Amino acid sequence: MNFDIALMLAQDGIVNGAIYALLALSTVLVFQITRVIFIPSGTFVAFAALTLAALQAGKCPATVWLLVGGGLAVAALDIHQRQWRTRGDVGAILLWNVGYPLALAALLQVVKADDWPVLAQGALCCLILVPLGPVMYRLVYAPVAAASVLVLLIVSIAVDVALVSFGLLVFGSDGMRAPSMIDTDFALGPLTITGQSLVILGTSAALIAGLYVFFEHTLEGKALRATAVNRVGARLMGIATGKSGKRAFALAVFIAVCAGLLAAPTTTIYYDTGFLIGLRGLVGAIFGGLASYPLAALGAILLGLIESVSAFEASSFKEVIVFSLLIPVLLARTLLTDDPGHEEE
């Protein structure tokens, strides 16, 4: 491996790592606020890319039907379980959970988005997919919000199995790759820097900065953090922790969708590619102990670098190397934990 190749691998690694970092952040975010290990984050990456592909092909993406179905279920549950006091509440429940998805679905039937600018297509993807976060929280996690981390993890896996199978059902087993968002490439020394990689790095950095501002400087962000620190205490301060869960999921899915839209032009994405991408984010998050945002991001970028080197040196064992890495990371955490057992919740 000479210097030029090393630079190229580093560029690749950092660009991929930036995507993993986004997923690592969404994993830490959800875990901190709800104690859920958000395995389906990767599947939303795939859904975002495949939804974008459907839009670009001038088709109505089938994910909108997932939103329609999920919204109906939420409305039915909310009304059945009396999550309302006035008629106005019922109206709001119906409007957001039934009206909005149906309106969106109807819109997608008439409008062909294939000649829209890519930014508008991306926004449309967000409109379809982001509400699935709160819907999923309400249907799947809220009923077991008090369960152990272990049960929540098994639930996450089960949801992911269902979502991936849905992906195969509606998108089929063909992969897709979106065209680059920006076609300009330019040379920097021996490197060819693609516009897309700059878009990825820029967007990731902007999202990370945005998250920082949100959590440090807005009331809503602080409320979410309070929920993460102490659920009961937050509730006593008048923070609706159920709402925090929904917000956390909306935010996490939004980040995952951004990651998916960014990754779509760089690699071929299949209905089940997301799981392995999400798992890389998770490895990064574990690097940060599922608690530290900067460490999680750092871990994810390191992972990207290691991956790009191993792809070059031993391409068929890329996944083996990347995922085996978790064991030494955990081992290091174990050896650094001197107070055994007291990490229990």
Next chain:
Amino acid sequence: MIHPRILVLVFVAVVGVAPFVLSPFSVTILNYIGLYSLATLGLVLLTGVGGLTSFGQAAFAGLGAYSTAWLTTAYGLSPWLTLVIGLLFTLGVGAIIGFATLKLSGHYLPLATIAWAVSLYFMFGNLQTLGGHTGMGGLPPVTIGTLALSENSAFYYLIWATVIGALWLSSNLLDSRPGRAMRALKGGIDVAEAMGVNTQRSKLIAFLIAAGLASVSGWLYAHMQRFVNPTPFGLQIGIEYLFMAVLGGAGHIWGAVLGAGVVTLLKQKLQDVLPHLAGSQGNLEGIAFGLIMVLVLQRAKDGLWPWIARVAVKRQPRAIDATAADLLTREKVDTRAPLLQVDGVSKRFGGLTAVRDMSLDISRGEILGLLGPNGAGKSTMFNLIAGSLGISGGTVTFNGERIDGLRPPAIARRGISRTFQHVRLLPDMTVLDNVALGTHLRASHGVLLSALRAERKREEMLMKEAARQIARVGLGAHINDLAGSLSLGQQRILEIARALAADPLLLLLDEPAAGLRLKEKEALSDLLKSLRSEGLAILLVEHDMDFVMNLVDRLVVMSFGEKIAEGTPAEVQQNERVIEAYLGSVA
């Protein structure tokens, strides 16, 4: 209602005759159910019993399967030899993963197994020596003497004999000292550690047993198919095993067989029916599978078996062998020197000092009350002595030996036994089993002897002792009830029996009278007095003044983390600082 033993006989009989009455296709299905049962049984022991989980069962099965596939085809080794090699190899890998994660919170183990299962799958798929994604064939049949088990129905008996053997070993194990230690993990490690259980070791054992069962299942699979490829050992199948355990009932060994059976048959049916509904194969099955699992976890977390057990299986009271020998008791120590000496102990949580420069001592045959308003630091002090919190300064000396800095199991081993402020029992275990957990340190028999039921004499000794303590605290009538079915007051008393079963020199009681009725309080008071007369030292944290004043020899009063008074109940009642702390100052 059926007697459990009859249920077992019926099960064995049905398994025995099934190949004679069923079609070859059905026998094949039963073979798969048997293989899945083995891997799932491991998960039951790990998840339902030990409170941990793993998505790596299929990957461990893969280690067993690939070990035998490679060694029997490339080197011509006997399958029986490769069974052992594969098993040892699996246990070695399991030990590394276990060691890397077991000290961390409970969710790191499953996460590690996910990543590891994925990486192993790619490893199998890319190593050309192991046949890559196409797999490797030509495995020899398993032979017993001169009989080659190459027919499906012959192999059926090998599989199900293994399953029944594994069920037998597991149920023996659960009904024993190491088994109780494993079951105690689920109640939180605090309890297990206070009873002297080495929780890391128990976790590792549970994980290794699970891995071992999976490995055996993989070996069987390889020689049944005479062919291996990566697919049956991927993460997806690992998830499926967990689903079987959860659906069948992760808390009980029969849940493994039930779950494996139901899921396998259900999949058969779904594969027949679903394609007609959607016209495309495979994907609807996954959706159904995921959604059912979510619903089960939301609505019926204990799975199917407990539901069947309630309706169909008669719970049998555990017989106590009155002729069993008595356990050895601890050597009693010199009366005059203080048994426990706490000297200048402090505890800081970040900037907050919860306990400052506290000193107290307790002698044999003495009851010391620790009083104080809410938030005075009593429970912190209590946990510092018991070792569940580390101290920031000062010394704790017990029986002439420094014990500050020791972990709870080591402190328990030296003769300090405790109860918890918020009752910490294992509600799904009987009163007898809960108290028997307290005897953990009074015997040493381990997993192997217990699984083979070769420790019965010693086990009976523990049971007899547990029964004696239960009778002593007045819960004899409830000995076979589930601990969770008792009233709160009875549960507190049960915790005392559990603590006593450890044969302590010092008993630490955290608010034992809370939630007790008057009669129960009187009985408790009598019990503690009789324990005192036997020479036991007792430290009591309590709010109930009447109860304390009539019982204790001396009192130590804490306020804002510091000792404000010490003396006999009469002296303390007159102490102005105490009155001020409780009632506020007059000015």
